[in-house]
Amino acid sequence: MAFVVREYGEADLDGVLALCASEGWTSYAEDRARAHRVFTAPGVVAVVATIEGRVVGFAYFQTDGAIQAHLSLLVVDKEKRRAGIARTLLVYAFPLLGAVRIDLITDSARDFYRTLPHKEQMGFRLYSDRTSRQ
DSSP: OOOOOOOOOOOGGHHHHHHHTTOOOHHHOOOOOHHHHHTHHHHHHEEEEETTOOOOOEEEEEEEEEEEEEEEEHHHHEGGGSHHHHHHHHHHHHHTTOEEEOOOOOSHHHHHHHHHOOOOOOOEEETTTTTTTO
């Protein structure tokens, strides 16, 4: 299975949203225009992995371009996992970020992230009273 990794473009949006929906991440899939604005906002780096033009992986980051970046979302099609796609998305994106480190939170992929050079720390995700907890 050969996949191609490149920067995200608007033509990738439906494929990205399908991946999000398959994970139950409705905050992206419920509003296409908002999702595209998020993935192309200033300070955002977004990358996709495709096989024969179909999006099978996606990652998006927020970065200050100098020191700090945050991995906001990383998803790979369930049928294509364990093929190096997630790791390749991270490796491809790192130089685009201009940062020396990436912070992230995860509730399901600890074992994967532990295979990468890292320092594990406790973290929190804060919500406004108006925001759903997705």
